[in-house]
Amino acid sequence: xxxxxYAPASDTGxxxxxxxxxxxxxxxxxxxxxxxxxxxxxxxxxxLVDVTRLPLDRIEELPDGGLRIGATVRNSxxxxxxxxxxxxxxxxxxxxxxxxxxxxxxATTAGNLLQRTRCPYFQDVTTPCNKxxxxxxxxxxxxxxxxxxxxxxxxxxxxxxxxxxxxxxxALDAVxxxxxxxxxxRIPLREFHRLPGSSPELDTVIAHxxxxxxxxxxPPPAGARSGYRKVRERASFAFALVSxxxxxxxxxxxxxxxxxxxxxxxxxxxxATQAEEALRGTTATDEAFREAADAELRHAxxxxxxxxxxxxxxxxxxxLLRELATEERS
Ligand SMILES: Cc1cc2nc3c(=O)[nH]c(=O)nc-3n(C[C@H](O)[C@H](O)[C@H](O)COP(=O)(O)OP(=O)(O)OC[C@H]3O[C@@H](n4cnc5c(N)ncnc54)[C@H](O)[C@@H]3O)c2cc1C
Ligand code: SF4
Numbered sequence: 001x002x003x004x005x006y007a008p009a010s011d012t013g014x015x016x017x018x019x020x021x022x023x024x025x026x027x028x029x030x031x032x033x034x035x036x037x038x039x040x041x042x043x044x045x046x047x048l049v050d051v052t053r054l055p056l057d058r059i060e061e062l063p064d065g066g067l068r069i070g071a072t073v074r075n076s077x078x079x080x081x082x083x084x085x086x087x088x089x090x091x092x093x094x095x096x097x098x099x100x101x102x103x104x105x106x107a108t109t110a111g112n113l114l115q116r117t118r119c120p121y122f123q124d125v126t127t128p129c130n131k132x133x134x135x136x137x138x139x140x141x142x143x144x145x146x147x148x149x150x151x152x153x154x155x156x157x158x159x160x161x162x163x164x165x166x167x168x169x170x171a172l173d174a175v176x177x178x179x180x181x182x183x184x185x186r187i188p189l190r191e192f193h194r195l196p197g198s199s200p201e202l203d204t205v206i207a208h209x210x211x212x213x214x215x216x217x218x219p220p221p222a223g224a225r226s227g228y229r230k231v232r233e234r235a236s237f238a239f240a241l242v243s244x245x246x247x248x249x250x251x252x253x254x255x256x257x258x259x260x261x262x263x264x265x266x267x268x269x270x271x272a273t274q275a276e277e278a279l280r281g282t283t284a285t286d287e288a289f290r291e292a293a294d295a296e297l298r299h300a301x302x303x304x305x306x307x308x309x310x311x312x313x314x315x316x317x318x319x320l321l322r323e324l325a326t327e328e329r330s
Contacts, residue, residue: 002038002041002044004038004044004045004046004047004048005046005047005048006028006047006048006050007047007048007049007050008049008050008053009027009049009050009051009053009054010053010054011054012054012056012179012211012213013179015027015049015051015054015211016179016180016181016209016210016211017181017209018047018049019047019049019208019209019211020180020181020208020209021209022046022047023208024044024045024046024047025045025046025047025048025049025209026043026045026047026048026049027048027049027050027051027110027211028048028049028050028051028052029051029052029071029072029107029108029110029111030052030074030106030107030108030111031106031111032099032103032106032107032111033107033111033114033115033116034048034111037116037123040123040124040125041125042116042122042123042125042132051071051072051110051211052072052108054071054072055070056070056071056072056073056213056214057070057072057073057074058070058073059073059077059078059081059083059084061083062216064218064219065087065219066216066217066218066219067083067084067087067088067216067217068214068215068216068217069109069214069215069216069217070109070213070214071108071109071110071211071212071213071214071215072108072109072110073108073109074104074105074106074107074108075095075098075099075103075104075105075107075108075109075112075165076095076101076104076105078091078092078095078109078165079091079092079095079096079104080092087219087220088168088172088217088220088226089226089227090168090171090172090226090227090228090245090246090247091165091168091169091172091217091228093168093227093228094164094165094167094168094228094230094243094245095164095165095168097164097228097230097240097243098112098163098164098165099237100236100237109165109212109214109215110211110212112163112165112166113163113165113166113169113176113189113192113204113212113215114203114204114212115162115163116131116162116203117131117159117160117161117162117203117267118147118160118162118239119131119140119147119148119159119160120144121138121139121140121143122159127139130156130157130196130200130201131157131159131196131200131201132201134199134200134201138155138156138157138158140157140158140159140303141155141158141303144305145158145303145304145305145306146305146306147160147239147241147264147306148160148303148305148306149265149266149267149303150265150266150297150300150301150302150303150306150307150309150310151262151265151266151270151297151299151300151301152195152196152266152267152268152270153195153196153266153267153301154195154196154197154198154200156196156197156198156199156200157196157200157267158196158303159196159200159267160263160264160265160266160267161193161203161263161266161267161268161269162239162240163263163269164228164230164240164243164263166189166193166263166269167228167240167243167244167245167261167262167263167269168228168245168261169189169215169217169269170189170190170245170261170269170270170271171226171245171246171247171259171260171261171271172217172218172220172226172245172247172259173188173189173190173217173218173259174188174189174215174216174217175187175188175189175215175216175218176188176189176192176212176214176215177212177213177214177215177216178206178210178211178212178213179210179211179213180206180207180209180210180211181209184213186216187205187206189215189269190269190271191205192204192205192206193205193267193268193269194267194268195266195267195268196267200267203267220247221247221249221257222249223249223250224247224248224249224257225247225248225249225250225324225327226245226246226247226248226324227245227246227320227323227324228243228244228245228246228320229243229244229316229319229320230242230243230263231243231264231312231316239264240263240264241264241309241312242262242263242264242265242309242312242313242316243262243263243264243316244260244261244262244263244313244316244317244320245260245261245262245263246258246259246260246317246320246321246324247259247260248321248324248325250284250325253283253284254281254282254283254284255279255280255281255282255283255284255288255325256280256281257280258275258276258279258280258292258321259271259276260272260275260276260279260292260296260317262296262313262317264309265300265309265313272296272317273296274295274296275292275293275295275296275317276292277295278291278292278295278296279292279321284321284325286318286322289317289318289321289322290314290317290318292317292321293313293314293317293318294314297310297313297314
């Protein structure tokens with residue numbers, strides 16, 4: 001075993017200062033991802049600063065009708081919260097589609113956003129991987145790439161982001177609040193995760209030692225319906241091959257607003273702005289839903305093993321939109 005130090009954080013400022021002062025230090029949430037990586041030899045932090053006792057475990061309604069979710073709120077508590085179930089069903093459904101009951105009881109909001117890819121080569125230290133060890137190559141390109149990216153990938157990495165929750169948060173226009181040495185900053189979730197480019201080792205735009213303190217959701221648009229649909233190998237306890245989060249407003253048979261994000265397709269939750277644009281103002285028909293999917297997917301570049309993700313995404317988006325549009329009218 002590689003030795004490491006452990007320190008429970010007592011306040012947010014000293015948690016940030018402690019991690020910033022030590023290059024090999026990391027924050028510890030529920031540990032369901034980081035501790036696994038330590039066991040596999042993928043991560044070896046010299047110090048774990050446990051943030052789970054910080055007062056960041058509240059879910060608060062905001063005066064404008066939005067919601068603030070503390071960084072250490074457990075995935076199960078967030079999924080079950082009555083306000084989330086009523087106002088943000090897409091978020092509750094996405095959380096419940098992820099992992100297992102036991103894992104959701106331990107996993108935190110910040111840890112879920114910052115979990116690392118499930119690319120099997122990333123988790124296998126005997127194989128080349130630019131994300132785990134920059135400059136070594138990518139075993140997935142030319143290897144087993146059924147689960148990998150079809151949008152926004154690079155010649156250096158074709159991994160996908162694994163979080164279901166983050167896909168829903170992207171469609172909800174969430175904002176991540178982080179605390180660093182110079183105080184707080186607010187990062188729209190759409191800009192929080194990175195595409196791989198030439199530095200796939202960086203998953204997000206936050207710096208070493210920046211602490212996620214909360215995530216804020218704006219109020220959902222008036223009259224919106226939302227939902228999450230995930231396609232996976234098994235009915236539970238499996239990551240998404242493809243997933244779709246949608247927030248839709250219809251006006252009679254016309255789609256007046258749509259916010260859509262895809263999971264399982266890219267290195268980050270993929271906000272499908274071109275599909276949204278294609279949908280706004282159209283009549284809610286299956287044909288329009290499929291055309292909207294194609295507007296986004298025409299940029300897709302499948303790998304030899306994952307071309308199936310394109311029709312699967314088109315069908316999943318159309319099925320979810322059909323369900324939401326029908327709910328709206330009934
Ligand atoms: C078998 C299995 C199946 C799973 N299936 C799914 C699935 O289908 N869908 C899905 O979405 N997820 C799935 N997961 C992943 C699971 O959701 C994540 O492991 C979990 O959400 C991570 O949260 P955590 O609090 O345990 O994070 P940790 O493991 O504690 O931390 C993860 C990362 O976040 C950092 N971190 C933690 N808190 C903070 C903070 N406040 N500020 C800054 N950095 C922080 C840590 O340093 C670490 O880098 C699965 C996991 C397993 C083991
Ligand atoms: S896809 Fe990314 S994470 Fe997977 S082996 Fe290639 S570089 Fe590593």
